[in-house]
Amino acid sequence: MSANVLEVAGLTAGYGQIEVLHGLDFHVEDGEIVVILGANGAGKTTTMRAISGIIGRSGTIDFDGTSIGSAKPDAVVRAGISQVPQGRGTLTDLSVEDNLRAGAYTVKGSVSDDIDRWYEVFPRLAERKDQRAGSLSGGEQQMLAIARAMMSRPKLLLCDEPSLGLAPIITQNLFKILGELRDEMGMALLVVEQNAGLSLQLADRAYVLETGHIVATGTGEELLADDTIKQAYLGGVG
Incomplete structure (x- = not known):
């Protein structure tokens, strides 16, 4: 059995006096793809921000055997967690290449080989390496956000929400690339999404989040076959 690279217990978080997450318990195994599903306002983005240390939180967050529950965002990145934020960020x-270099601020030594690697994965970025990032299309900006x-x-x-604002064909290609990255590099992914169909096909396991509570969990296949999940997230189709 794989070890848990991320273990979260009793996670609460919110904004000011408003508590959004009410004691979440979940984990991600080494090399696993885990998806958190939920409608708008369920607490998906808040969960990501809490793990990254962007907002205050309480509870237990252990990463790779070390507590990061009180760590600041830069320390979380240095520990080995990176985030593709909602809206790409x-x-x-800055140019495409300068964005990539900014993403490597915690890396010591040359990052030229890393840049070349991501230009191979996303050839469109190589074509636009000197172009201002704000002038890229939505799909290209999402590629850049992942590479960075x-x-x-x-x-x-x-x-x-990697599919946010993207055309279906671009979303399908993006999810394919995420799966390939896991397979090639052995890293773990935690993905929050509203596109249940595609994300559950990608997921090893998934959690369903409603109003700050986890209300269902299972493998991607199990949740795709669940009539309740179909009605809530897939329009009853399938």
């Missing part, structure tokens, strides 16, 4: 006034996050050489990649 590219540095719009990977520049820190993470052991766990957090992806917050």
Whole structure:
């Protein structure tokens, strides 16, 4: 059995006096793809921000055997977690290549080989390496956001709504690339999504989040076959 690279217990978090997450328990195994499903307002993005240390949280967050429950965002990145934020979060006034270099701020030594690697994975970025990131298409910006996050050489990649605002064909290709990255590099992924169909096909396991509580869990196949999940997230189709 694989060890848990991320173990979360009793996680609560929110904004000011408003508590959004109410004691979440979940884990991600080494090399596993885990998806958290939920509607708008369920607490998906809050979960990601809590793990990354962007917002205050309480509870237990252990990563690779070390507690990061009180760690600041830069320490979380240095520990081996990188995040692709909702809305991509590219540095719009910088070039594509400068965005990649910014993503490697925790890496010591040359990152030229890393940049070349991500240009191979995303050839469109190589074609636009000197172009301002803000002028890229939505799909290209999402490619850049993933490549920039990977520049820190993470052991766990957090992806917050990677399909948001993208055409279906681009989304399908993006999810295919995420699966290939896991297979080739052996890293773990935690993905939060509203696109249940595609994300459950990608997932080894999944959790369903409603109003800050986990209400269901299972393998991707199990949840795809669950009539309740179909009605809530797949329109009853399948």
